Amino acid sequence: MKIFEKKADLKKYLASLKNEDTKIGFVPTMGALHEGHLSLVKRAKKKNDVTVVSIFVNPTQFDNKEDLKKYPKTLENDIKLLESVNCDVLFTPSVEEIYAENVTAEKYNFDGLEHQMEGKFRDGHFDGVGTIVKTLFEIVEPTTAYFGKKDFQQLQIIKKLVEKYNIPVKIKGRPIFREKDGLAMSSRNTRLTKEHREAAPFIYKTLKKAKKKFGTKNANELTKWVNKQFKKHPLLELEYFTIADESTLQTVTNIDPTKKYRAFIAVFAGEIRLIDNMRLKLK
Template sequence: MFLFSTKAELQEFLSSFKQTGKTVGLVPTMGAIHRGHLFLMEHSLRENNCTVVSIFVNPTQFNNPEDLEKYPRTLDRDIQMIETLSNQIVVFAPSVHEIYQGNTVAQSFDFDGLENEMEGAQRPGHFDGVGTVVKKLFELVQPNRAYFGEKDFQQLQVIRKMVEKEKLPIQISGVPILREENGLAMSSRNERVSEEGLKKSAFLFEVLNKAKELFQTETIEKVQQFVESEFKNNSNFDLEYFTIADEETLKNAQTKEAGHKYRGFLVAHIEGVRLIDNLSF
């Protein structure tokens, strides 16, 4: 295991790989490592000579200060988890000051409107914060490939757009969602849900699958009504939003058009914890 907390140390270590033409993969995380993160790392280990995992809770992408404060910070446990996979992974765990140098402000980005849909509408400025820290990590690590989970599908599309617009020589790999046995998408936020709440959360994936099945034969409006009805009849959850969107534009779809790919996006709260999921329709 290689652990660095400063940019200078990390760059010095990586320079030997770059000089010999070896490839570097980057897996950006905010820590609270779970098997979903390890799944991303497995992809990078297979496809690159060196894998860098960043562990950094990025303050500029949080709209709610309380959410930032409650976000789990478990570096020692994270390192132990990563070591179960490989002892050759490079972990970069910087402080906020190391990343932002005293100017903890998000850069303003134009993601061609992707940033204004769904999560962007609910959390103004969120994707500016995401873009800011990911761009800083890209400039620092200069990876050949970077890996992002499809659980945060909108984030994945936003990063792809940033790489396209900034003309960065980085391949962005979207990795399928890894799920618990009951179908719940793995997430660091799951740690804040009780064992009983996690069992009940199988409901989210069940609803998405039923909605996908309905989507084949019914209108989008009918699917929307079905999902909203399911949540009204389940007092364990508060539905924040469900939408069916075009995968490319992320815009809310009103009708189904041939040649377009659609995805159902769901956000709901249980025990005060915000859970997100999505499924290709």
């Protein structure tokens, strides 16, 4: 696996590999890699000639500076994991390499997708996401980029970014990887206390129950039911639960059988914020 820290060196290397038919698969990450990330790399390897992974903890998408400071950094282990799945190229730029002297996000309009769910609770988050993803796409020039569906709102926003800016890259969403007890894999899970780690699978269990009840209760009733479950839980604090249209991400009250819906949830386990989502289907 080749490792690059400078964008000019990476671009030069990728240019040397390219011909008209060369397919480049790209997996952007913030490191602290787990099986979910590796599944994206494996998929990229299967479908492309060259697979590039980036590891960059992007400061402009953190509304909470303490969260940025504490974000897990495990580069040595990440390199071993990427080598174990035969990743071709790793890009690990510094903040200066990406932003130079100007560590600020561009402003984006994602047609309202950015104002739902995460956008309501994390000020400027999606401007930061748009800024780094667009920058990385310009450096790597991938054929296809792969993202996990755990960050489903982010996935939809990146699709919108590509559409609005005519960026020639296909965006593929891949299934959520879960621990054996159902907790969605996340780099932040390593920061959970033992007590909170044991409590966290309650999020997945509640989503599964909500999925079963979907269609028997209306969206408002289901939301109230989920709120009630978390009020009874001593260790987990619900930030939001919402049922939204998959394409617009807008919270719904009336269910239209011709549309696709998903339940979205954000929960605090102590100081660690966990998100998850699940596709909902009418019986």
